Amino acid sequence: MNQDWQLARTRLAARTLPRRSDYAGLRRSWRGDLIAGVTVSVVALPLALGFGVTSGVGARAGIITAIVAGIVAGFFGGSNLQVSGPTGAMTVVLVPVVAQYGPSSVVVVSIMAGIVVVAVGLLGMGRLVNYIPWPVVEGFTFGIGAIIFLQQVPLALDTTAAAGENTAVVAVRTLAATAWPDALPALGVVLLVIATMLLITRVRRTLPASLFAIVAATIVAHVAHLDVRTIGALPAILNAPHLPSTDLETVRSLVSAALAVAALAALESLLSAQVADGMADDIPRTQPNRELVGQGLANIASGLFGGMPATGAIARTAVNLRSGAHTRVAAITHAVALAAIVLAAAPLVAQIPLSALAGVLIVTALRMIDLRTARSILRSTRSDGLVFALTAFATMAFDLITAVGLGVLAAILLALRALARASHLDRVPVHDTEVSTEDEHQLLSEHIAVYRIDGALFFADARRFLDELLEVTDVHVVILRLKNVTMLDASGANALSQLVQDLARHHVAVLVKGLRPEHRHVMASVGVLAELERRNHLFVDLDTAIEHARKHVRRAQAAIDTA
Incomplete structure (x- = not known):
């Protein structure tokens, strides 16, 4: 324990304390x-x-x-x-x-x-x-x-x-309130500073252009007796440090x-x-x-x-x-x-x-x-352009914290919107090695529908999937293929739970195939995993799920015939 604490303290010191390498070069x-x-x-x-x-x-x-x-x-x-x-x-x-x-x-x-x-x-x-x-x-x-x-x-x-x-x-x-004739000397100083800085930078970028510009402007203002405001007298400073009385x-x-x-x-x-x-x-x-x-x-x-x-x-x-x-x-x-x-x-x-100081800061x-960078962002995507413009405007209109908060919030919302749009629900045909087109027609005639969810199933889009699946008609069993679900949060798991319950009220069974191991915990937390396991409606491969679905349809049909 003491060794762990010593190691943690050493690492913390290495990350936060000054070091010799700070002055390399x-x-x-x-x-x-x-x-x-x-x-x-x-x-x-x-x-x-x-x-x-x-x-x-x-x-x-x-x-x-x-x-x-x-x-x-x-x-x-x-x-x-x-x-x-x-x-x-x-x-x-x-x-x-x-x-x-x-x-x-x-x-x-x-x-x-x-x-x-x-x-x-x-x-x-x-x-x-x-x-x-x-x-x-x-x-x-x-x-x-x-x-x-x-x-x-x-x-x-x-x-x-x-x-x-x-x-x-x-x-x-x-x-609007400026007396322009009175402002001309100061504007001349500003232009002198800007021109000096640009000229020196063009001659040699390593020279302290702003310092030379300030010295030049001060000399010109003094020699020409320009009527401009100066920094003026400076206050006395620095007392000994002390804790405030409070x-x-x-x-x-x-x-x-x-x-x-x-x-x-x-x-x-x-x-x-x-x-x-x-x-x-x-x-x-x-x-x-x-x-x-x-x-x-x-x-x-x-x-x-x-x-x-x-x-x-x-x-x-x-x-x-x-x-x-x-x-x-x-x-x-x-x-x-x-x-x-x-x-x-x-x-x-x-x-x-x-x-002169105003000229340096201008x-x-x-x-x-940076207009080139701004142009690049505005031309990249609408979302990035909107985030950039919103942040820049909020910085000028409000304050830094508000601007960054709005910018990050907008970026998150737009990213979630893009993620939700990239996710989709597909009903067979699924042209891959698992389900052929012939199998598809056969399954539909047996009142079995296979759906595949691709992408993310999360709070921003879970309801859309639920509403689409509830529109199925003339189907007794729905097989959900979840292998391609890359993200599943509590809202998505809850939507699946509601789907199982709502379709059950319409006498439609839901089978789940390909649930990822990393998604089992969130499915269990909302209760749907235990319900699927209790009914033996959780499958690893599609062939087994289809065979179970056919048995379910036959049992349901037999129950109707007996009645």
């Missing part, structure tokens, strides 16, 4: 990793500030989260490319929590959610993300890319965002909020990592359970330092990848650079135009909106 990639980390830190800075303010916990909490969660998740997480921190999706969950319980509750929620996510990772549930269909993942990516693009409209126009909660609505309202009643009241945050943190992080895996060619794949453990620890640490919940951030992760990152050193560097910027280079960073968003 660092000797070749360290320069690119450092540059990518610094580049991401510049992009992450205003996002951390903005998400902190939007959530209602303040800019300082946003910065703390980006630094602490970025380091912890980068070190313990399961992805080499993932960059973690506060995200827009998380603000949607946190705003009502702050409104109801106050800003201090967010620290407690972050720690509680982190514990839940760690537990989920240790239980090995991270691989469930592999069951999310590809059209759902691509729809989510497409939708997130569109949201990131639309979120940049106020920054790109250097104006205040219009009122509203939906990103698309806010973007449209902002465009009581048991408060903890109980925050359980539902913590579970919602945990679900979002796990789902967004895994999907973000999966998207990053799809964008990278030569990077080791994400270890989902370890990623959950790392994100959970990041949330706990963020709460202890006074921050807010964090997830894997797909926009920053995409920037990290596009800037040349190869190992997790880039993500850790991003967090360290953020701290260094806030502590040492705040005056310089304060001069960066917000519209390019990132457009790269995420």
Whole structure:
């Protein structure tokens, strides 16, 4: 017992703890990793500030989260490319929590959610993300890319965002209310950043195009005295970690909020990592359970330092990848650079135009909106196209959890529909070695009908088979061939049970041939197996079943003649 426990603990540690192989190839990639980390830190800075303010916990909490969660998740997480921190999706969950319980509750929620996510990772549930269909993942990516693009409209126009909660609505309202002459300098900065990034990428993809673009835009804005908003003064950060003072009643009241945050943190992080895996060619794949453990620890640490919940951030992760990152050193560097910027280079960073950051994120968003992939999915099958479109639309219209939930649900329903349509009930003729056409006519003249069920017999289609079989006329015995039934659930077994009972009331006996061993248990659970065995109506080969059916018909005919 102790050996088993020791072995299980060793395997768990191997799956979830950092290891030396995390930094394989660092000797070749360290320069690119450092540059990518610094580049991401510049992009992450205003996002951390903005998400902190939007959530209602303040800019300082946003910065703390980006630094602490970025380091912890980068070190313990399961992805080499993932960059973690506060995200827009998380603000949607946190705003009502702050409104109801106050800003201090967010620290407690972050720690509680982190514990839940760690537990989920240790239980090995991270691989469930592999069951999310590809059209759902691509729809989510497409939708997130569109949201990131639309979120940049106020920054790109250097104006205040219009009122509203939906990103698309806010973007449209902002465009309608914009004083365009005042927005021209900011638009010029955006175009300069986009052009610089595209030009540098074309010259050499390994260069940090976004960093060069931001530096160029900042210099031009300063030299030309452009009237554009800048990042501005940065708040002081980082105190010693401490447990929040709270009581048991408060903890109980925050359980539902913590579970919602945990679900979002796990789902967004895994999907973000999966998207990053799809964008990278030569990077080791994400270890989902370890990623959950790392994100959970990041949330706990963020709460202890006074921050807010964090997830894997797909926009920053995409920037990290596009800037040349190869190992997790880039993500850790991003967090360290953020701290260094806030502590040492705040005056310089304060001069960066917000519209320059909008330009970087617009390019990132457009790269995420993969029209070629979208076209491929839409042309594949109607079902996949519908799932993709639904997920993308729901991501933009609602939130990530709703979008993924709707996408997966639609995929399941459409898959069940296709599976049900692929299943069918055939009455003889069955042109195979078991029943010949001559046998068929002979059997029909003897009031015996042979049916074969192919495919799945389950809840989505069981009633159809039952209704078809109940339509038989002038038949005394029905032989059901179940050898080709590939799936049988309780609903399908119950339908067979009802069929036996309903046909018996019409004086029609049901014989079953070829029941698979793996289906016996479910047949027994609904009671029909015992009834078939009691009547000797369960057969292995068709010849025996037909002979029994003929005896049954003769007995029934004799009973009628005697009467």
